[in-house]
Amino acid sequence: MRDIEARVVRLRFIGNFLAVLALAGLLTGAAAAAEEPARGPVTNLPLPRFVSLKTSEGNARRGPSLSHRIDWVFRHPSMPLRLTAEYGHWRRVEDREGQGGWVHYSLLSGVRTVVVTEDLAELHLKPDPGTPVMAQAEQGAIARLGACDPLWCQISAGGQKGWVPKTALWGVDPDEVRE
Incomplete structure (x- = not known):
């Protein structure tokens, strides 16, 4: 009788172990799918x-x-x-x-276009706050989107062109990089 109980316990353990492995496989697959955009x-x-x-x-x-x-x-x-x-x-x-x-x-x-979300956003010569300001854009202005690095985007509107912090724009994802 104890032998049968021991086998049942082993089978339950193996079944639970396989279930955990299967779940881990599903979770790994779900994580991979989450990384890839829909x-x-x-x-x-x-x-x-x-x-x-x-x-x-x-x-x-x-x-x-x-x-x-x-x-x-x-x-x-x-x-x-x-x-x-x-x-x-x-x-x-x-x-x-x-x-x-x-x-x-x-x-x-x-x-691709963006809306300026910050009042009088400064358009810099380069993606650096220490560079000269080429123009200013009013809040709500719509501009064409150019290149983006992790923190800055180049925009153009009304004959003006410059780099603006990404946080001052809507229409570009925070982690988006464009050449």
Whole structure:
């Protein structure tokens, strides 16, 4: 009888051990998947990502079709938007305040822009606060996004160009680097 009980205990131990190994394997796989960005089912591009408004007006709808009601209207051409989902010809987007909805893909552009979030943000000659200030940008200004290093981004607007701390911009991820 003790022999049978000992085998049962060993089998439980082996079963638990295998379950732990399987769980560890699943966790490792989940961690690897978490490191890789999600991809859009239509474009296979990373989600979320930033895009810009191609037109001077874009209706954001409650759902991905013309039959859904309009919840929001974007009215600033080149405005940066965070694209969070894809469905057919529709893209779910939001602005820096979280407002948005589903927009037809033809109203969006892959051209990268940013909104200046700091009042009178200084555009420096180089990505260094010790370099000369080339211009200043008002809060809410929309600028074209150029290169970015871990802390600074180059932007251009109104014929002016310079480097701004990434923390003064919306439309670029904190860890994003661009050449």
